[in-house]
Amino acid sequence: MRNTASRAALPIIEIIKKSAAWEVHWDYQEAPESSILFQRGEYLRGYIDGTMDDLGIHPDSVCCASGQTGTVKKLNEDQAVRLRDALNRVLIPIVTREFTRLQNMSDLPHLRMVEAEEA
Incomplete structure (x- = not known):
């Protein structure tokens, strides 16, 4: 098994003020634990779309x-903060749990034995 990192590669979620409007940008970080974002893509897309609809963000x-x-522009400050908070509530825990799961998998003795046999 591969050596795992000491901490999860969490998505970066940021708010940027552009003139009078606000923007929210997010991006995953390339790491094994980030694959869960692709696997759960349909669920996440629904969550994000529903959140933006609830916040009154125009398509x-x-x-x-x-x-x-993601990139969402032309927001007021309240929409930007609430969208960032919603993204933090869904993306960070999913990646963190996957990181923990992968670490636990690498600690299983029968997986280490298979790796030794293949070498």
Whole structure:
């Protein structure tokens, strides 16, 4: 098995102020634990779309929005903060749990034995 990192490669979620409007950008970090964002893509897309609808974000403001990456522009500050918080609530725990699962898998003795036999 591969050596795992000491901490999860969490998605980066940031708010940027552009003139009078706000933007929210998010992007996954390339790591084994990030694959869960692709596997759960349909669920995440539904969550994000529902959140933006609930916040009253007009579809024209959405440049792209998926469970892996996204850019939403022309927001007011409240919408930007609430969208960032919603993304933090869904993306961070999913990646963190996958990181923990992968670490636990690498600690299983029968998997280490298979690796030794293949070498």
